[in-house]
Amino acid sequence: MPDQAVTRNDKLSPNEDAAIRTVPTGLFIDGRWQDADRTMPVVDPSTERELCSVADASPADGMRALDAAAAAQDSWAQTSPRERSTILADAYRLMIENIDRLALIMTLEMGKPLAEARGEVNYAAEFFRWFAEEAVRVRG
CATH class of the missing domain: 1.10.287 (Helix Hairpins)
Structure with a gap:
Protein backbone atom coordinates (compact mmCIF):
# COMPACT_ATOMS: atom_id res chain seq x y z
CA MET A 1 0.00 0.00 0.00
CA PRO A 2 1.49 3.36 -0.98
CA ASP A 3 2.44 5.79 1.73
CA GLN A 4 -0.28 8.41 1.95
CA ALA A 5 1.05 11.72 3.14
CA VAL A 6 -1.34 13.91 5.04
CA THR A 7 -1.46 17.38 3.59
CA ARG A 8 -1.99 20.10 6.15
CA ASN A 9 -2.25 23.79 5.81
CA ASP A 10 -0.26 24.89 8.82
CA LYS A 11 -0.37 28.58 7.94
CA LEU A 12 -2.65 30.76 9.96
CA SER A 13 -5.28 32.79 8.20
CA PRO A 14 -5.06 36.56 8.69
CA ASN A 15 -7.98 36.32 11.14
CA GLU A 16 -6.29 33.54 13.13
CA ASP A 17 -2.97 35.38 13.16
CA ALA A 18 -4.67 38.57 14.39
CA ALA A 19 -6.42 36.64 17.17
CA ILE A 20 -3.21 34.95 18.34
CA ARG A 21 -1.41 38.31 18.43
CA THR A 22 -3.90 39.48 21.10
CA VAL A 23 -3.02 36.67 23.50
CA PRO A 24 -1.25 38.04 26.59
CA THR A 25 2.02 36.19 27.03
CA GLY A 26 3.09 37.39 30.48
CA LEU A 27 1.94 37.05 34.06
CA PHE A 28 -0.66 39.48 35.40
CA ILE A 29 0.58 40.24 38.90
CA ASP A 30 -0.12 43.29 41.04
CA GLY A 31 -2.21 44.98 38.36
CA ARG A 32 0.32 44.78 35.53
CA TRP A 33 1.75 42.37 32.98
CA GLN A 34 5.16 40.99 33.92
CA ASP A 35 7.63 38.71 32.23
CA ALA A 36 8.46 35.30 33.63
CA ASP A 37 11.88 33.67 33.74
CA ARG A 38 10.61 30.85 31.52
CA THR A 39 8.10 30.44 28.73
CA MET A 40 6.27 27.48 27.25
CA PRO A 41 4.92 26.99 23.76
CA VAL A 42 1.22 26.94 22.87
CA VAL A 43 0.83 24.40 20.07
CA ASP A 44 -2.06 23.89 17.64
CA PRO A 45 -2.78 20.15 18.04
CA SER A 46 -4.06 19.83 14.47
CA THR A 47 -0.87 21.13 12.85
CA GLU A 48 1.67 20.82 15.67
CA ARG A 49 2.61 24.41 14.87
CA GLU A 50 3.69 26.68 17.69
CA LEU A 51 1.17 29.51 17.92
CA CYS A 52 2.97 31.57 20.54
CA SER A 53 4.95 31.27 23.76
CA VAL A 54 3.43 32.20 27.10
CA ALA A 55 4.82 32.68 30.58
CA ASP A 56 5.59 29.54 32.55
CA ALA A 57 5.13 30.71 36.13
CA SER A 58 7.53 29.50 38.79
CA PRO A 59 6.68 28.90 42.46
CA ALA A 60 8.31 32.28 43.19
CA ASP A 61 5.97 33.93 40.66
CA GLY A 62 3.06 32.27 42.43
CA MET A 63 4.21 33.65 45.77
CA ARG A 64 4.52 37.15 44.27
CA ALA A 65 0.96 36.85 42.97
CA LEU A 66 -0.31 35.69 46.37
CA ASP A 67 1.52 38.52 48.13
CA ALA A 68 0.04 41.07 45.71
CA ALA A 69 -3.45 39.65 46.19
CA ALA A 70 -3.09 39.78 49.98
CA ALA A 71 -1.89 43.38 49.78
CA ALA A 72 -4.89 44.34 47.61
CA GLN A 73 -7.46 42.69 49.88
CA ASP A 74 -8.00 45.67 52.21
CA SER A 75 -8.71 47.96 49.27
CA TRP A 76 -11.02 45.41 47.64
CA ALA A 77 -12.89 44.96 50.93
CA GLN A 78 -13.74 48.68 50.80
CA THR A 79 -15.22 48.37 47.31
Whole structure:
Protein backbone atom coordinates (compact mmCIF):
# COMPACT_ATOMS: atom_id res chain seq x y z
CA MET A 1 0.00 0.00 0.00
CA PRO A 2 1.49 3.36 -0.98
CA ASP A 3 2.44 5.79 1.73
CA GLN A 4 -0.28 8.41 1.95
CA ALA A 5 1.05 11.72 3.14
CA VAL A 6 -1.34 13.91 5.04
CA THR A 7 -1.46 17.38 3.59
CA ARG A 8 -1.99 20.10 6.15
CA ASN A 9 -2.25 23.79 5.81
CA ASP A 10 -0.26 24.89 8.82
CA LYS A 11 -0.37 28.58 7.94
CA LEU A 12 -2.65 30.76 9.96
CA SER A 13 -5.28 32.79 8.20
CA PRO A 14 -5.06 36.56 8.69
CA ASN A 15 -7.98 36.32 11.14
CA GLU A 16 -6.29 33.54 13.13
CA ASP A 17 -2.97 35.38 13.16
CA ALA A 18 -4.67 38.57 14.39
CA ALA A 19 -6.42 36.64 17.17
CA ILE A 20 -3.21 34.95 18.34
CA ARG A 21 -1.41 38.31 18.43
CA THR A 22 -3.90 39.48 21.10
CA VAL A 23 -3.02 36.67 23.50
CA PRO A 24 -1.25 38.04 26.59
CA THR A 25 2.02 36.19 27.03
CA GLY A 26 3.09 37.39 30.48
CA LEU A 27 1.94 37.05 34.06
CA PHE A 28 -0.66 39.48 35.40
CA ILE A 29 0.58 40.24 38.90
CA ASP A 30 -0.12 43.29 41.04
CA GLY A 31 -2.21 44.98 38.36
CA ARG A 32 0.32 44.78 35.53
CA TRP A 33 1.75 42.37 32.98
CA GLN A 34 5.16 40.99 33.92
CA ASP A 35 7.63 38.71 32.23
CA ALA A 36 8.46 35.30 33.63
CA ASP A 37 11.88 33.67 33.74
CA ARG A 38 10.61 30.85 31.52
CA THR A 39 8.10 30.44 28.73
CA MET A 40 6.27 27.48 27.25
CA PRO A 41 4.92 26.99 23.76
CA VAL A 42 1.22 26.94 22.87
CA VAL A 43 0.83 24.40 20.07
CA ASP A 44 -2.06 23.89 17.64
CA PRO A 45 -2.78 20.15 18.04
CA SER A 46 -4.06 19.83 14.47
CA THR A 47 -0.87 21.13 12.85
CA GLU A 48 1.67 20.82 15.67
CA ARG A 49 2.61 24.41 14.87
CA GLU A 50 3.69 26.68 17.69
CA LEU A 51 1.17 29.51 17.92
CA CYS A 52 2.97 31.57 20.54
CA SER A 53 4.95 31.27 23.76
CA VAL A 54 3.43 32.20 27.10
CA ALA A 55 4.82 32.68 30.58
CA ASP A 56 5.59 29.54 32.55
CA ALA A 57 5.13 30.71 36.13
CA SER A 58 7.53 29.50 38.79
CA PRO A 59 6.68 28.90 42.46
CA ALA A 60 8.31 32.28 43.19
CA ASP A 61 5.97 33.93 40.66
CA GLY A 62 3.06 32.27 42.43
CA MET A 63 4.21 33.65 45.77
CA ARG A 64 4.52 37.15 44.27
CA ALA A 65 0.96 36.85 42.97
CA LEU A 66 -0.31 35.69 46.37
CA ASP A 67 1.52 38.52 48.13
CA ALA A 68 0.04 41.07 45.71
CA ALA A 69 -3.45 39.65 46.19
CA ALA A 70 -3.09 39.78 49.98
CA ALA A 71 -1.89 43.38 49.78
CA ALA A 72 -4.89 44.34 47.61
CA GLN A 73 -7.46 42.69 49.88
CA ASP A 74 -8.00 45.67 52.21
CA SER A 75 -8.71 47.96 49.27
CA TRP A 76 -11.02 45.41 47.64
CA ALA A 77 -12.89 44.96 50.93
CA GLN A 78 -13.74 48.68 50.80
CA THR A 79 -15.22 48.37 47.31
CA SER A 80 -19.00 48.73 47.40
CA PRO A 81 -21.23 45.91 46.18
CA ARG A 82 -22.43 48.16 43.32
CA GLU A 83 -18.82 48.81 42.21
CA ARG A 84 -18.06 45.08 42.34
CA SER A 85 -21.18 44.40 40.29
CA THR A 86 -20.05 46.91 37.67
CA ILE A 87 -16.60 45.31 37.42
CA LEU A 88 -18.10 41.85 36.94
CA ALA A 89 -20.69 43.14 34.45
CA ASP A 90 -17.87 44.76 32.46
CA ALA A 91 -16.05 41.41 32.36
CA TYR A 92 -19.23 39.76 31.04
CA ARG A 93 -19.70 42.47 28.41
CA LEU A 94 -16.08 42.22 27.24
CA MET A 95 -16.27 38.45 26.90
CA ILE A 96 -19.47 38.66 24.85
CA GLU A 97 -18.06 41.47 22.67
CA ASN A 98 -14.99 39.30 21.99
CA ILE A 99 -16.70 35.91 21.82
CA ASP A 100 -15.63 35.18 18.24
CA ARG A 101 -11.98 36.03 18.86
CA LEU A 102 -11.88 34.12 22.16
CA ALA A 103 -13.55 31.09 20.58
CA LEU A 104 -11.09 31.15 17.68
CA ILE A 105 -8.14 31.23 20.10
CA MET A 106 -9.63 28.31 22.03
CA THR A 107 -10.12 26.37 18.79
CA LEU A 108 -6.53 26.98 17.71
CA GLU A 109 -4.98 25.97 21.02
CA MET A 110 -7.21 22.98 21.77
CA GLY A 111 -8.52 21.72 18.46
CA LYS A 112 -12.07 22.20 19.77
CA PRO A 113 -14.78 22.79 17.14
CA LEU A 114 -15.50 26.51 16.77
CA ALA A 115 -19.20 26.20 17.63
CA GLU A 116 -18.34 24.33 20.82
CA ALA A 117 -15.69 26.91 21.73
CA ARG A 118 -18.24 29.73 21.26
CA GLY A 119 -20.60 27.90 23.60
CA GLU A 120 -17.87 27.50 26.18
CA VAL A 121 -16.92 31.19 26.08
CA ASN A 122 -20.59 32.13 26.42
CA TYR A 123 -20.97 29.70 29.34
CA ALA A 124 -17.96 31.24 31.10
CA ALA A 125 -19.25 34.77 30.47
CA GLU A 126 -22.58 33.88 32.05
CA PHE A 127 -20.80 33.25 35.35
CA PHE A 128 -19.62 36.86 35.35
CA ARG A 129 -23.16 38.05 34.63
CA TRP A 130 -24.64 35.91 37.40
CA PHE A 131 -22.07 37.07 39.95
CA ALA A 132 -22.53 40.69 38.82
CA GLU A 133 -26.21 40.38 39.65
CA GLU A 134 -25.49 38.64 42.95
CA ALA A 135 -22.79 41.12 44.01
CA VAL A 136 -25.38 43.77 44.88
CA ARG A 137 -27.07 41.33 47.26
CA VAL A 138 -23.93 40.76 49.35
CA ARG A 139 -24.21 42.10 52.87
CA GLY A 140 -21.63 42.26 55.60
